[in-house]
Amino acid sequence: MKLKLASLALGMTVAAAPAMADLVFPSLSYRTGPFAAGGIPFADGYADYFTLLNERDGGIGGELARVPECETAYNTEKGVECYEATKDDGALIYQPLSTGITYQLIPKVTADNIPMHTMGYGRTSAKNGKVFSHVFNYPANYWDGASAGVNHFLEQSGGSLEGKKITLLHFNGAYGREPIPTLEALAEKHGFDFNAIPIDYPGQEQKSQWLQIRRERPDFILFWGWGVMNQVAIQEAANIRFNMENFMGIWWSGSENDVKPAGMGADGYKSVQFHNVGSDFPVFDDIRKYVVDAGKAAGAGDQVGTVLYNRGVYAAFLAAEAAKQAQAANGVSEIDSGMMRDAMESLSITAETMEAAGLPNFGPEFTISCENHGGEGMAAIAQWNASTEEWSLISEFAPADASVVGPLIEADSAAYAAESNITPGCS
């Protein structure tokens, strides 16, 4: 992997001068560090999709796509350095892949007029485009994820959560605490008892938390973890024989990495997802043919079809579609970051768009506007089958509870606007 990284870095250096006309999609990846197992498949998927477009279609609208990688190791300072190092290279869009990096980049991308897409992470209230003009978090954010989880539990409980107990087991940091306001509001609305149990980084030892869960016997657990915390939590849940049907992780706690170490113990574990799972999509046949078999894959080619690889492909697909719409709207093939931002603000992803890209029903349909940078917050539930070692969607993509999530987003974005002296509005 590190050799690949070195090759990519060399490639970047060599190719930098003559490739100024390329469409540049910097990849702030993390192939090293404690979270590398999650960062590598995403980065591979992101790069492989653009390689596919170059190899199969000759790029996007006749322009080759270039994906310079910069290693952040999931470290906020390094992430900001990567942004500063790559932004003058014609960067069209940033996907920083870290909530910490996102928070640091929000004022920077706004000042530099470069859009940032934080898909399923980052600042949730960035959905309000009237305040966060350059930040987009479609198709779903953490509050949508919390709502989707509760909606599923509601369905499991026959339409009522009255008197039930839901526990949020979460990373003890900004990311893990994100869903708490939503869950508190949902608890009030649906009449369930809610409590949150934090886990300190890195989360290799969770005995206290699971003993507490065993004593308190919650009906359902929602889980916001990342890295080794995920594998340990799922193993501990299996150890105390918690019913996996009632244990659900957010999308960052729902990949093959998280469930495989627990073996059959993880059978039935669920996760919220904002994109489809598995490799049964035409685009993957093309990726194998034009990218992997041609020796042009970003990684070893062994991640195709895994949850996090799919997420990388989906992120690249959404960026490529925005670039196409920017080209169409401006009647030019060479677009800049301002055009890209405007296109993202009017992005429309339909069933036809996904079908045409070889990704039928891969994600929800959604439309973006200035007022709404996050779409309808559609998410689906996936479940792990330990026998076949496969994730599969067990529900359709469904919208979040807008009556709860909407006011929270308004309140949080208004607070940000006040402290940053931003006058909300659409230009």
Add this chain to the structure above:
Amino acid sequence: MPDQLIFGMEVFLNGLMAGVLYALVALGFVLIYKASGIFNYAQGVMALFSALTLVGIMEGQVPFGHLINAIFGTEIHHFGWHVPAVLAILLTMGVMVLLAVCVQKFVFRHLVGQEPIILFMATIGLAYFLEGVGDIMWGSEIKKLEVGLPQGINTLIDETTYGWFGYGFFIDNLDLVATAIAILLVSALVIFAQYTKQGRAMRAVADDHQAALSVGVSLNFIWIMVWSVAGFVALVAGIMWGAKSGVQFSLSLIALKALPVLMLGGFTSIPGAIIGGLIIGVGEKMFEFAVGPLVGGATENWFAYVLALIFLVFRPQGLFGEKIIERV
């Protein structure tokens, strides 16, 4: 019996078990520090490296497969065989001995007589080197470790305590195994140090390098031996922790759990590592149980380090550490 007391007993027992796992990591630090005065920053990475090597050997993975394929355009990943766990553990131990020889030959032999801070920095370099080599050698994906260790609730304890208290205690089978292995390991280390020629030589080196050299003890051999034993301890810790979380990069972070244990138990005492581990394990779990809910939880890391700090203030050498008196 009140519920809180029963729950507290369960938490106490689980704290003891967690403490044993912390002590397993701390032991590796103590061994090297005791014999050479080096605080081995790379001990956590050694646990990761040994566990990666164990899984790689068991699964018949070709070392440096990605590198070989990238350079030569080949597609080799596996030898096509699976190695039994016991044999794989022995082979991994061989790799750790080889690593000890290399560490001594290429790093520390050239640093004899240097300040402790220089030796410490060398171990930082070693940690990053091993991390990178482990990554390139075996890949960075999370690997399932299957060496036949039992996991999950111990039903005998569950049923027995249910009969006594009307509430079944949770004790993980893996923790019971880890405790048994830790007892065996510590007993073996004590017997080795007290009753074997090499063990006595190791203690002599620990007491006074120059004096040991003057009576014919080979410093080179002793240090290789100590690093090998620390490698074995790292392998045991890697297996125990790897069985819980899969073998992955984060295994190297288990060193964070060992630091307060060392501060409390002393850097030079094997019993100190054990007792320190148990105190930290029980202390942090009981504190989280009693105080955690009042302050929002996640107090364990904080408590462990604060407790260690308090011990440092009143007993800088730790509970069982040797008091250093330097005469001017």
